[in-house]
Amino acid sequence: MSVDGPSDEFGLIAKYFAPLAGKGGRGLKDDVAHLNNDIVTSKDVLVSGVHFFPEDPPDLIARKALRVNISDIVAKGVDPYAYMLGLVLTPETDERWVAGFAKGLAQDQEVFGVSLLGGDTTKQAAKGPIVVSLTIFGKKAVPGHIVHRDGAMPGDNIFVSGTIGDASLGLSVASGDLSMNQADMQYLLGRYRIPEPKHALATVVAAKASAALDVSDGLIADAGHLAKASGVGIALDASSLPLSDAAQSWCAEQIEMQDALVRLATGGDDYEILCAVKPSDTPEFIERAQLTNVAVTKIGTCTDKPAGRVKFMSSDGSLIKVVRAGYNHFRP
Amino acid sequence: MSVDGPSDEFGLIAKYFAPLAGKGGRGLKDDVAHLNNDIVTSKDVLVSGVHFFPEDPPDLIARKALRVNISDIVAKGVDPYAYMLGLVLTPETDERWVAGFAKGLAQDQEVFGVSLLGGDTTKQAAKGPIVVSLTIFGKKAVPGHIVHRDGAMPGDNIFVSGTIGDASLGLSVASGDLSMNQADMQYLLGRYRIPEPKHALATVVAAKASAALDVSDGLIADAGHLAKASGVGIALDASSLPLSDAAQSWCAEQIEMQDALVRLATGGDDYEILCAVKPSDTPEFIERAQLTNVAVTKIGTCTDKPAGRVKFMSSDGSLIKVVRAGYNHFRP
Numbered sequence: 001m002s003v004d005g006p007s008d009e010f011g012l013i014a015k016y017f018a019p020l021a022g023k024g025g026r027g028l029k030d031d032v033a034h035l036n037n038d039i040v041t042s043k044d045v046l047v048s049g050v051h052f053f054p055e056d057p058p059d060l061i062a063r064k065a066l067r068v069n070i071s072d073i074v075a076k077g078v079d080p081y082a083y084m085l086g087l088v089l090t091p092e093t094d095e096r097w098v099a100g101f102a103k104g105l106a107q108d109q110e111v112f113g114v115s116l117l118g119g120d121t122t123k124q125a126a127k128g129p130i131v132v133s134l135t136i137f138g139k140k141a142v143p144g145h146i147v148h149r150d151g152a153m154p155g156d157n158i159f160v161s162g163t164i165g166d167a168s169l170g171l172s173v174a175s176g177d178l179s180m181n182q183a184d185m186q187y188l189l190g191r192y193r194i195p196e197p198k199h200a201l202a203t204v205v206a207a208k209a210s211a212a213l214d215v216s217d218g219l220i221a222d223a224g225h226l227a228k229a230s231g232v233g234i235a236l237d238a239s240s241l242p243l244s245d246a247a248q249s250w251c252a253e254q255i256e257m258q259d260a261l262v263r264l265a266t267g268g269d270d271y272e273i274l275c276a277v278k279p280s281d282t283p284e285f286i287e288r289a290q291l292t293n294v295a296v297t298k299i300g301t302c303t304d305k306p307a308g309r310v311k312f313m314s315s316d317g318s319l320i321k322v323v324r325a326g327y328n329h330f331r332p
Numbered sequence: 333m334s335v336d337g338p339s340d341e342f343g344l345i346a347k348y349f350a351p352l353a354g355k356g357g358r359g360l361k362d363d364v365a366h367l368n369n370d371i372v373t374s375k376d377v378l379v380s381g382v383h384f385f386p387e388d389p390p391d392l393i394a395r396k397a398l399r400v401n402i403s404d405i406v407a408k409g410v411d412p413y414a415y416m417l418g419l420v421l422t423p424e425t426d427e428r429w430v431a432g433f434a435k436g437l438a439q440d441q442e443v444f445g446v447s448l449l450g451g452d453t454t455k456q457a458a459k460g461p462i463v464v465s466l467t468i469f470g471k472k473a474v475p476g477h478i479v480h481r482d483g484a485m486p487g488d489n490i491f492v493s494g495t496i497g498d499a500s501l502g503l504s505v506a507s508g509d510l511s512m513n514q515a516d517m518q519y520l521l522g523r524y525r526i527p528e529p530k531h532a533l534a535t536v537v538a539a540k541a542s543a544a545l546d547v548s549d550g551l552i553a554d555a556g557h558l559a560k561a562s563g564v565g566i567a568l569d570a571s572s573l574p575l576s577d578a579a580q581s582w583c584a585e586q587i588e589m590q591d592a593l594v595r596l597a598t599g600g601d602d603y604e605i606l607c608a609v610k611p612s613d614t615p616e617f618i619e620r621a622q623l624t625n626v627a628v629t630k631i632g633t634c635t636d637k638p639a640g641r642v643k644f645m646s647s648d649g650s651l652i653k654v655v656r657a658g659y660n661h662f663r664p
Binding site: 012013016017019020021022023024025028030031032033034035036038039041042043044045047049050051081082084085086087088095098099101102105106109114115116117118119120121122123124125126127128129131133135137 | 344345348349351352353354355356357360362363364365366367368370371373374375376377379381382383413414416417418419420427430431433434437438441446447448449450451452453454455456457458459460461463465467469
C-alpha cells in the first residue's frame with residue numbers, strides 16, 4: 001500500500017487500513033501483495049495535478065501509469081503480464097484523448113508483454129482531475145519467491161540500477177525552472193515523462209537480492225523504507241551515485257556539489273531498482289546484472305545501527321545533511 | 333469492462349480498449365476477467381457526484397464500493413476473497429472521514445469474508461470528486477467454471493433474485509423527490525445506499541445458470557446486455573417483476589401502472605442477479621436457490637429472435653413501450 005501526500009498521512013493510512021489487511025497484504029507494509037502462491041499485484045493511482053500535468057499528451061500519461069506500476073513489481077522480482085484499468089475522465093475528455101491514451105497503452109503492452117484484462121471508465125459530473133487507477137499483475141520470476149523490503153541484513157551491499165535524479169531535473173525542465181542545452185533537456189524531460197522500469201533485472205533481483213523496492217519517492221526516502229522494514233541502518237556514499245551525463249552537466253553548474261547531490265538523491269520519480277545483496281551473493285548479482293545490460297552500481301552498505309535510518313555520506317566520511325528525504329510526488 | 337456515461341461512450345471504449353485485451357479479458361465484453369484458471373477479477377470505480385453524494389457517510393461509501401464490486405462477481409458464480417483499493421481524496425478529507433471509511437470496509441469484510449490486499453491513496457491538488465477505485469478478486473465457486481453473459485439459449489428461463497426497483501425509488505427519496513411513510517422511505521433509502529449482493533447464490537449460479545450478470549444499469553438494460561452477448565431475444569413479463577412491499581405501495585399511488593413498472597425495471601442500482609437457466613436445469617436451480625434463502629423469480633424467457641433485443645410484455649401480451657432501457661448511474 002502506498003500513499004501520496006503529507007507524511008503524516010502515512011501514519012493515518014497505516015492506522016486505519018493496516019488492520020484490514022489479509023494475509024496476502026502483509027500488513028500493507030510493502031508495495032506489492034500476494035493473490036496466491038503465483039500471482040503478485042500492486043496498484044498505483046495517478047491523478048492529474050499530482051502525478052502528471054493535465055495537458056500532458058494522453059499516450060504519455062497512459063505509458064507512465066503502466067510503467068510506474070510495472071516498476072513496483074519488477075523491483076520485487078516479479079514478471080508483469082496483465083492489468084486492470086480504472087479511468088475517471090472529465091466532461092471535456094474527447095475521443096482524440098481516449099484514442100491517444102489507448103495508443104500509449106498499446107505501445108507499452110508490446111514493450112513489457114502485458115495485456116488489458118478489464119476495468120471501468122467513468123466521466124465525472126463536474127470538472128475535476130483525470131484519474132488513472134491501474135492494478136498490475138505479475139508472476140514470480142523465480143517460482144515461489146519474491147523479494148520484499150524487509151530482508152536486508154547488516155553487511156549487505158546496497159545497489160541501485162540506472163541513474164538517479166534525472167526525472168527530478170526533468171520535472172524542473174517541464175516546469176520551466178531549468179534551462180540547459182537542448183539535448184540534455186530532452187533527455188531529462190524523457191526521463192521524467194517516461195519511466196524505464198528495469199524489467200530485465202527482475203529475475204536477477206528475485207534470485208540474488210535480500211530486499212528490494214523501486215525508487216519513486218526519492219533514493220534516500222526509499223532507502224529509508226527498506227531500512228525501516230528490515231530493521232537495519234543504511235550508509236549511502238554520495239560520491240557513488242550513478243549520474244547521467246546530463247545530471248553531471250547540471251551538477252557542474254551548481255555552487256555546492258553536496259546540495260546538488262542531495263537534490264538528486266531526494267527528487268523522486270526515478271523508477272530504478274534499489275536493492276540489498278548479501279556479500280556472498282554480490283559477485284553473482286553483478287555478473288548476472290551485466291548479462292541483462294542494466295547498469296547496477298553499489299552505492300552503500302547496510303549497518304546494524306541506527307536501525308531504520310539512512311546516512312548520506314560524503315567521500316571524506318562526513319555526514320551530509322538531508323532536510324527532506326524525498327517527495328511524495330510533485331504538486332504542479 | 334464497464335463504462336458509466338452516455339451510451340455512445342460504450343462504443344468509444346470498445347473501439348479503443350477492446351483491441352488491448354488479453355485472453356483473460358475476453359474482449360472486454362464481460363464485467364469480469366480471468367487472472368488464471370482459479371482467480372477472477374473485476375473493477376468498479378465509484379466517483380462522488382456520479383455514484384454517490386459527496387456528503388454521504390464515509391462508511392456507507394466504503395460499503396457501497398465493496399458491495400457493487402462483490403455483486404459483479406457473485407453474479408458470475410465467483411466467491412470473493414480479497415480486494416485492492418485505490419482512493420483519491422480531496423484536500424478537505426479529514427481523519428474522521430478516513431476512519432469512517434475504514435470502519436465501513438471492516439464491517440463488510442466480516443459480512444463477505446474478504447480482506448484488503450493493498451492499494452494506493454492520493455490527495456488531489458485541487459478540490460475534485462472523491463474517487464474509490466476497487467479491484468475485487470474471487471475464486472470460482474464451482475472449480476474451473478464461471479458463468480458469462482453469452483451462454484443463454486432460446487428457451488432458457490430468465491430469473492432474477494430479490495426485488496427490483498427499490499434502489500431507484502431510494503435515490504428519489506435521497507434526492508427529496510419522493511415522500512412516503514417513514515418505514516417505506518427508510519427501506520428504500522437503505523436499498524439505494526447499501527446494495528445487498530446475493531453472495532449465497534454464487535454456487536447455484538455457477539452450477540445451474542447458462543448466462544448471468546448483476547443488475548446495475550437497470551433490469552431491462554442488463555437483460556439487453558445478456559441478450560446481445562448471447563445472441564438471443566428476451567421476453568420479460570412485467571407482471572412477474574418481484575416488488576418489495578414499499579415498491580408495491582409506491583405503484584399503488586401511480587396513475588399508470590405500466591409506466592410505474594417501466595420505471596422500476598429501468599432504474600438501476602438493484603445489484604440483484606439476473607440469469608438464464610435451461611428448462612432442464614430449472615427445477616434444480618429453484619430448489620437449490622431456496623436452500624440459500626435468496627428469493628428468485630422467473631420473469632421471462634429467451635427467444636430465438638429478435639436477437640439482442642428485450643421485449644417488456646404486459647400480462648395481456650401487448651408490448652410495453654420502453655424509451656430508455658436503463659441508466660448508467662445517476663448524476664445528482
